[in-house]
Amino acid sequence: xLNISSSLPFRVGADFSARIPGLQEVFLQHQDTARLGRxxxxxxxxxxxxxxxxxxxxxxxxxxxxxxxxxxxxKELIQRLGSDWFDAxxxxxxxxxxxCMQNLPEKSRYLxxxxxxxxxxxxxxWCERFQxxxxxxxxxxxxxxxxxxxxxxxxxxxxxxxxxxVIFHSPRKLVSPVDPxxxxxxxxxxxxxSVEDGKRFPLLENKHGTFMFYEKDLWLLPxxxxxxxxxxxxxxxxxxxxxxxxxxxxxADYLKQPDETGLAAVKQYLGPRLTRGFFKxxxxxxxxxxxxxxxxxxxxxxxxxxxxxxxxxxxxxxxxSEGGFAVGDQLExxxxxxxxxxxxxxxxxxxxxxxxxxxxxxxxxxTNHTAKVSPxxxxxxxx
Amino acid sequence: MAGSALKERRGPxxxxxxxxxxxxxxxxxxxxxxxxxxxxxxxLRSAADNFSEGEIIEACRFAHAHGTKVYVVLNxxxxxxxxxxxxxxxxxxxxxxxxxxxxxxxxxxxxxRRHSRIPIHLSTQASTLNSRAAAFWRELGVSRxxxxxxxxxxxxxxxxEESGVEVELFGHGAMCMAFSGxxxxxxxxxxxxxxxxxxxxxxxxxxxxxxxxxxTNYTETGTILSSKDxxxxxxMENFVRAGIDSLKIEGRMKSxxxxxxTTRAYRMARDQVVAGKSDVDRLFSELNTLxxxxxxxxxxxxxxxxxxxYRQDRAKPQQTHFYLxxxxxxxxxxxxxxxLRNGLERxxxxxxxPPREEPVSLRVEEIFDLRGLPIEAGKPNQVVSIPCEHTHFxxxxxxxxxxxxxxxxxxx
Numbered sequence: 001x002l003n004i005s006s007s008l009p010f011r012v013g014a015d016f017s018a019r020i021p022g023l024q025e026v027f028l029q030h031q032d033t034a035r036l037g038r039x040x041x042x043x044x045x046x047x048x049x050x051x052x053x054x055x056x057x058x059x060x061x062x063x064x065x066x067x068x069x070x071x072x073x074x075k076e077l078i079q080r081l082g083s084d085w086f087d088a089x090x091x092x093x094x095x096x097x098x099x100c101m102q103n104l105p106e107k108s109r110y111l112x113x114x115x116x117x118x119x120x121x122x123x124x125x126w127c128e129r130f131q132x133x134x135x136x137x138x139x140x141x142x143x144x145x146x147x148x149x150x151x152x153x154x155x156x157x158x159x160x161x162x163x164x165x166v167i168f169h170s171p172r173k174l175v176s177p178v179d180p181x182x183x184x185x186x187x188x189x190x191x192x193x194s195v196e197d198g199k200r201f202p203l204l205e206n207k208h209g210t211f212m213f214y215e216k217d218l219w220l221l222p223x224x225x226x227x228x229x230x231x232x233x234x235x236x237x238x239x240x241x242x243x244x245x246x247x248x249x250x251x252a253d254y255l256k257q258p259d260e261t262g263l264a265a266v267k268q269y270l271g272p273r274l275t276r277g278f279f280k281x282x283x284x285x286x287x288x289x290x291x292x293x294x295x296x297x298x299x300x301x302x303x304x305x306x307x308x309x310x311x312x313x314x315x316x317x318x319x320x321s322e323g324g325f326a327v328g329d330q331l332e333x334x335x336x337x338x339x340x341x342x343x344x345x346x347x348x349x350x351x352x353x354x355x356x357x358x359x360x361x362x363x364x365x366x367t368n369h370t371a372k373v374s375p376x377x378x379x380x381x382x383x
Numbered sequence: 384m385a386g387s388a389l390k391e392r393r394g395p396x397x398x399x400x401x402x403x404x405x406x407x408x409x410x411x412x413x414x415x416x417x418x419x420x421x422x423x424x425x426x427l428r429s430a431a432d433n434f435s436e437g438e439i440i441e442a443c444r445f446a447h448a449h450g451t452k453v454y455v456v457l458n459x460x461x462x463x464x465x466x467x468x469x470x471x472x473x474x475x476x477x478x479x480x481x482x483x484x485x486x487x488x489x490x491x492x493x494x495x496r497r498h499s500r501i502p503i504h505l506s507t508q509a510s511t512l513n514s515r516a517a518a519f520w521r522e523l524g525v526s527r528x529x530x531x532x533x534x535x536x537x538x539x540x541x542x543x544e545e546s547g548v549e550v551e552l553f554g555h556g557a558m559c560m561a562f563s564g565x566x567x568x569x570x571x572x573x574x575x576x577x578x579x580x581x582x583x584x585x586x587x588x589x590x591x592x593x594x595x596x597x598x599t600n601y602t603e604t605g606t607i608l609s610s611k612d613x614x615x616x617x618x619m620e621n622f623v624r625a626g627i628d629s630l631k632i633e634g635r636m637k638s639x640x641x642x643x644x645t646t647r648a649y650r651m652a653r654d655q656v657v658a659g660k661s662d663v664d665r666l667f668s669e670l671n672t673l674x675x676x677x678x679x680x681x682x683x684x685x686x687x688x689x690x691x692x693y694r695q696d697r698a699k700p701q702q703t704h705f706y707l708x709x710x711x712x713x714x715x716x717x718x719x720x721x722x723l724r725n726g727l728e729r730x731x732x733x734x735x736x737p738p739r740e741e742p743v744s745l746r747v748e749e750i751f752d753l754r755g756l757p758i759e760a761g762k763p764n765q766v767v768s769i770p771c772e773h774t775h776f777x778x779x780x781x782x783x784x785x786x787x788x789x790x791x792x793x794x795x
Contacts, residue, residue, distance in 0.1 A: 065510045065512060065531065065533075065562050065565065066512060066513045066516070067512045067513055067533070067534075067538065068512075068513045068514055068538065068541065068542070070513070071513055071515065093510075093512075093513065093516055094515070094516045094519040094520070095511075095512075095513040095514070095515030095516030095517075095518075095519065096515075096516075097519075098515045098516070098518070098519050099515055115564065115565055115567070115578075116460035116487075116488055116564065116578060117460075117488075117489070117490075118460055118461065118462045118463075119461055119462055119463040119465075119466050119488070119490035120463050120490070121463070121466055121489075121490040121493050121494055122488055122489040122490025122491075122493065123490075125489050125490065125492075125493045125523075126489060129519070129523075140567075140570065140576075145462070145463075148463075149463070165567075165571065167566070167567045167568045167570070167571050167572075168560075168561045168565075168566050168567075168568050168586070168608070169561055169562055169565050169566075170560045170561045170562070170608070171533050171562065171686075171687075172560065172610075172687050172688070172689075172691065172692070173688075173689065174560070174607055174608060174692065175592070175607075177689035177692070178592060178602065178604045178607055179592060179602065190592055190593060190594060191592070191593040191594075191595060191596055191598065192590040192591065192592055192593070192604070192607065193590060193591045193593065193601065194585070194588045194589070194590055195588065195589035195590065195591060196588045196589065197572075197588075199572065200593070200596065202596070203592075212568065212608075214571045214572070215572075216571075271596070272596075275571075277571070297423070297432070297435065298435050298437070298438055299435070300435045300436055300437035300438075304437070309711075309722055309764070309766050310753065310764070310765060310766050312753070312754070315754070316753065318753055318766055320711060320722070351711070351712060351720050351753075351768075352716075353754075353755055362778065363711060363712045363778070364711045364712060364720060364766065366753065375764055
C-alpha cells in the first residue's frame with residue numbers, strides 16, 4: 001500500500017493522526033516558516049514529540065518564497081529550538097534548500113515542486129543539485145506523464161491527493177483592509193465570490209499574506225492504487241486547513257474501508273464540490289495560442305514585401321513596405337480572413353502620387369487594385 | 384552620494400517591451416538600451432503578435448545597428464516534449480545573435496546551457512528574492528536575475544552584492560498581485576495555464592467578501608485582488624545609487640504609444656539623474672498621457688501596503704492623451720504622412736513625439752486622403768497627409784492627441 005504523508009489539522013495531535021492507515025510522516029507547520037502555518041514554538045515542538053512517540057517521521061515545512069530576512073527567521077528558529085525535533089525539511093525556495101544543505105547536512109531534504117516543474121530535465125536537475133530524499137510534485141503532472149518520467153527520477157516521489165488547493169498567494173494583506181468586522185489581523189478566514197462568474201473561493205490572510213484556494217477540494221483517495229502503479233511512492237494529504245479530530249477519524253475510516261458511507265462522512269468536511277485536479281489529464285499542457293490570427297502572422301518561407309494599410313476599390317492598394325518590388329512582379333497576398341490572392345503589379349506610385357517603376361525603399365507605396373484585399377493583409381513576392 | 388558620484392554611474396539599462404516588429408523599432412527609436420521579445424512559442428504573452436524566426440533575425444539586425452540589445456523570452460513552464468523542440472529554436476537565436484534569453488523553468492535553464500552559449504537571464508516568474516537563491520542560479524549559469532516584484536531596490540542591491548549576479552527590477556507597468564509564477568487561478572478555474580500564456584487575469588475581477596461559505600450577506604470589495612500599476616520614475620536616483628543593472632518596463636501587449644512614452648520617459652529620467660539633474664514632474668506628466676490604473680511604487684521603496692490595491696470602484700485616473708497614429712515617412716515638402724489609429728478632424732490639434740525633444744504641437748488646418756483630395760476627417764486606420772512646415776520629423780515617430788477635456792492645457 002502507498003505510504004502516506006500528511007500535514008496536521010489545527011489543534012489535532014500527531015499521535016491522533018497516526019490512526020490514518022499507512023501514515024509514515026507528518027509535516028510540521030511552524031507559523032514562521034510555513035506559509036499556512038499556525039503553530040507557535042510550543043505547539044510545533046509538542047507535535048514533534050508526539051509524532052516521535054508514535055513512530056512518525058517529522059518533516060519541517062519551509063515553503064515560503066524566501067526573502068533574506070526569512071532565512072534569518074529560520075536561523076533564529078533553529079537557534080531557539082535546536083534541530084533535534086525534526087527529521088527532514090521541505091523547501092520551496094532554492095535559497096532555503098541551499099541553506100539547509102549547508103547548515104543542516106544531517107537532515108533529509110525534501111523539495112516542494114508543486115508549482116511548475118513539469119519536465120524531466122528540470123526535476124532531474126533539482127535532484128542532482130540538492131539530492132533530496134523526496135520531491136512533492138505538481139498535480140499538473142497527470143499520471144500518464146508521471147508513468148513515463150518516474151523511472152528516471154532518482155528519489156521518492158510524493159503526490160498531492162487530498163486537501164485544499166492553494167491557487168494564489170500574495171504577500172500583501174488584502175482582506176483586513178476591506179473587512180469591517182475583522183477582529184484578528186493574524187488569521188482571517190473568509191470567502192470571496194467572483195462577480196464575473198459567480199465562483200466562491202475560500203480566502204485566508206495571515207502573517208505571510210493572502211491565499212486563495214480553489215473552490216473545489218482535491219479528492220484523489222479513490223485513486224491510491226492507480227497512483228502507486230504510476231510510480232507515486234507517497235500520497236500527500238494536506239489537512240492543514242481543517243480543524244478538529246473528526247476529519248482524521250473520517251479519513252481513517254474511509255481508508256480502512258473505502259465505500260460510499262465513508263465517502264459521505266469525509267465529504268462533510270470538504271467543500272461542496274470535489275476535483276481530481278489534473279490527475280487524469282492535463283488540459284493545460286498545450287500552450288494557449290488561439291488569440292492569434294495565423295493568417296496575418298508573417299511567414300518566413302516567403303519573401304516579405306509589406307502590409308496593406310488601405311484599399312480603394314478599383315483605384316489602389318496602399319502598402320507599408322521596406323520596398324523591394326517592381327512593376328511586373330507578382331505578389332501573393334494573404335488576407336486576415338484566410339484568403340490567398342494574386343496581384344500582378346501593373347503600376348506603382350509613391351505617396352506623392354508620382355509613378356515609379358520600382359518601390360525602392362521604406363515607406364508608403366500604392367499599386368493597382370485587386371478585389372478582396374483588405375487592410376492588414378500581408379504581401380509576399382513570388383520569386 | 385554627491386551628484387558627481389552619480390555621474391560616474393551609468394544607471395540602469397532601460398529595458399522595453401516589444402510585442403511585434405513595429406513596437407521593437409519604436410522602443411529602439413525612443414531610447415531603449417535593450418528590448419525583450421518573444422518567438423511564436425515558449426513565451427507568456429500568446430496574445431501578442433510575437434516574432435517569427437525571420438523577424439527575430441531582422442529585429443536583432445535593426446536593434447544592434449542602433450546599439451540596442453535584444454532579449455528573447457522563453458519563460459513558459461515547459462513540458463518535456465516542448466524541451467525536445469527547444470534546441471532547434473536556440474540555434475536560430477544564436478544565428479540571430481540575440482543577447483540573452485529570459486527563462487523561468489529550471490529545465491529550460493539546463494537545456495539552454497547544454498545547447499547554446501546564449502547568456503541566460505532568470506525571469507521574475509522564478510520569484511527570486513534572496514541572495515542564496517541568486518547564488519544558486521548563478522552557479523547554474525544564469526548571468527542576470529529579474530528579481531521577484533516583491534523585492535525593494537535596497538534588497539536588490541544586497542542580493543547583487545552578495546551573489547555576484549546582475550539584477551533587474553520591474554520599474555513600470557501592470558503587475559501581478561500574487562508572487563509571479565505562483566498563481567494558478569487560471570489553470571484550475573479555466574483550464575488555461577497562467578504560466579504558459581493562458582492567464583485570464585482573474586485578479587482583475589470584482590469580488591464580494593463573505594464570512595463563510597453559505598453566507599448570503601456580503602461586503603462589496605470591488606477589485607480586491609488587483610494591483611495598481613507600477614511607476615518608479617521618481618525612484619530613478621535610487622536605482623542609480625543602488626547599482627541596479629536593468630529597469631524593466633512591462634507591456635508587450637500594449638500599444639506603440641505606450642512603448643514610446645514609457646521608454647522615452649524612463650530613458651530621459653535615467654540620463655538626467657546620471658547627468659546630475661532631473662525634471663521628474665515633467666516626465667511624470669508624460670506618463671499620465673497613457674491609459675492606466677492608479678500608480679503605485681509597488682515594493683520598490685518599501686513593502687506594498689493596502690494603498691497599492693487598485694479599487695476600480697474609485698474614479699479611474701484620466702489619461703490626458705490618446706494614440707493617434709504614427710508617421711509613415713519622414714516629413715518633407717511641407718507635409719507629414721500619417722497612419723491613423725483613431726479619428727482625426729480638421730481643426731483639431733495633434734502632437735508629434737520626438738524621441739529626445741519636447742513634443743511638437745500642430746494645428747490640423749487641412750487633411751488630405753491618399754488621392755490628394757481634401758477631407759473633413761480621417762477615420763481610424765486611414766492614411767492621411769497634413770500640411771506641416773517641420774522637416775525633421777522621422778518615419779515611425781508616434782503621434783498623439785489630447786482628449787477634449789485636456790485640450791486647453793495642451794493647446795497650441
